Amino acid sequence: MTNLHFSLSEYERRMNATVDALIRKGMHGVVLFRQESMYYLSGYDTSGYTMFQAMYVDIDGRMALLTRSADRIQSRVTSIIPDIRIWLDHEEASPTTELREMLRDYNCDSQTIGVEYHAYGLTGQRAIAVNAALEGFCTLIDASDLVRLVRLVKSAPELDYVRKAGELCDAMLDVSIKHTRPGNTVKSVYGDMMQAVMRGGGDPSASRWPMGAGESAVFCRYHTGDEIIQENDQIIFEPAAAYRHYHACMMYNIVTGQVNPRHRAMYESCAEALESCQDLLRPGYTVGELYAAHANVFERRGYADAALAACGYSVGISYPPTWMDWPMIWPNNPQVLEPGMVFFLHMILLDDRTGVSMCLGETAIVTEADCERVNHMPRRIIQA
Numbered sequence: 001m002t003n004l005h006f007s008l009s010e011y012e013r014r015m016n017a018t019v020d021a022l023i024r025k026g027m028h029g030v031v032l033f034r035q036e037s038m039y040y041l042s043g044y045d046t047s048g049y050t051m052f053q054a055m056y057v058d059i060d061g062r063m064a065l066l067t068r069s070a071d072r073i074q075s076r077v078t079s080i081i082p083d084i085r086i087w088l089d090h091e092e093a094s095p096t097t098e099l100r101e102m103l104r105d106y107n108c109d110s111q112t113i114g115v116e117y118h119a120y121g122l123t124g125q126r127a128i129a130v131n132a133a134l135e136g137f138c139t140l141i142d143a144s145d146l147v148r149l150v151r152l153v154k155s156a157p158e159l160d161y162v163r164k165a166g167e168l169c170d171a172m173l174d175v176s177i178k179h180t181r182p183g184n185t186v187k188s189v190y191g192d193m194m195q196a197v198m199r200g201g202g203d204p205s206a207s208r209w210p211m212g213a214g215e216s217a218v219f220c221r222y223h224t225g226d227e228i229i230q231e232n233d234q235i236i237f238e239p240a241a242a243y244r245h246y247h248a249c250m251m252y253n254i255v256t257g258q259v260n261p262r263h264r265a266m267y268e269s270c271a272e273a274l275e276s277c278q279d280l281l282r283p284g285y286t287v288g289e290l291y292a293a294h295a296n297v298f299e300r301r302g303y304a305d306a307a308l309a310a311c312g313y314s315v316g317i318s319y320p321p322t323w324m325d326w327p328m329i330w331p332n333n334p335q336v337l338e339p340g341m342v343f344f345l346h347m348i349l350l351d352d353r354t355g356v357s358m359c360l361g362e363t364a365i366v367t368e369a370d371c372e373r374v375n376h377m378p379r380r381i382i383q384a
Helices: 008-025 037-042 069-080 097-106 124-134 144-151 156-179 186-199 215-219 262-280 287-300
Strands: 031-033 054-060 063-068 083-087 112-116 139-141 209-213 231-237 240-243 246-249 252-257 312-314 325-328 342-351 356-365
Touching: 008 031, 008 037, 008 054, 008 144, 031 037, 031 097, 031 144, 031 312, 037 054, 037 063, 054 097, 063 069, 063 097, 063 246, 069 083, 083 097, 097 209, 112 124, 112 262, 139 144, 139 287, 156 186, 156 240, 156 246, 156 252, 186 209, 209 215, 215 231, 215 356, 231 356, 246 342, 252 356, 262 287, 262 342, 287 342
Parallel strands: 031 112, 063 083, 112 139
Antiparallel strands: 031 054, 054 063, 209 231, 231 252, 240 246, 312 325, 312 342, 342 356
């Protein structure tokens, strides 16, 4: 299998952990719809999840895939799935019926079967169709978190890919600093940064990067259009690099011209908040405690109104439309940190009263001791 990015023993380890989770939950098997789950367990790599496809995993560790003819070859070449079935496109096609018959072959009738409902490939319409096709055939329960929790702690080979993504982030940062100049457009800088990822052997990230200048520097979502960078401007960047679909992210501003005193005070707050969070990015602390550390700094410095209700999230394997993964870093999240988890911590201040923004974020691995930063944001205002 020339298109597998991990060893067979690594896939076996992941499957064993998934089977253990199935047994603990009392399930006979699980139907997966998240492409991240399929890639994690089998190597299967496609963008075809925008149409109906499903992968079944049972308590014996067996896998079966139902997909379309467009993925007939790709599913075979990129994965270790032994049983690949094709549903054919036509006006009266019923892939959910074919899913039921595939499950019948795996003795799922009258069993408890999990469904990965929280999946971008499983639209509301498709979920209704799945439920209808399996009604009376088996008992369905929501298993959206089953594989997500298994893959929350990354293995050593996975962390190597996260580190590579972090290196690509550092390369993009250098490119953005070089090309953010008055008279250039934001999108031209975006293009130069994307070239750095591609030249480094990376993948397009799972989301479009939020970037903007002027009034758009208080946005934290991608938007269409473009801005010309001015002599005295603030440009916001939130790019990510992906390597073998593993992500590392960063967030920052570049200021042109004179540094506004507000920028300096906001930056100092962001830097303190980030350091406070990274100090707690250790085993035994909770995700909610990370949020509290960030919120305490901003409240003490008088920026609570400009802060957001979350300050980061887990990252790892992601497919479009987003690189965000769970758990989110928000108040009272009880998830306990463990070595091998990876988090993007972003400290964001967007003051729409003054039109000033300042942000600072980077990605780090939880270790037994101090966290390991995989990309490296300057601890000073970046001035072009």
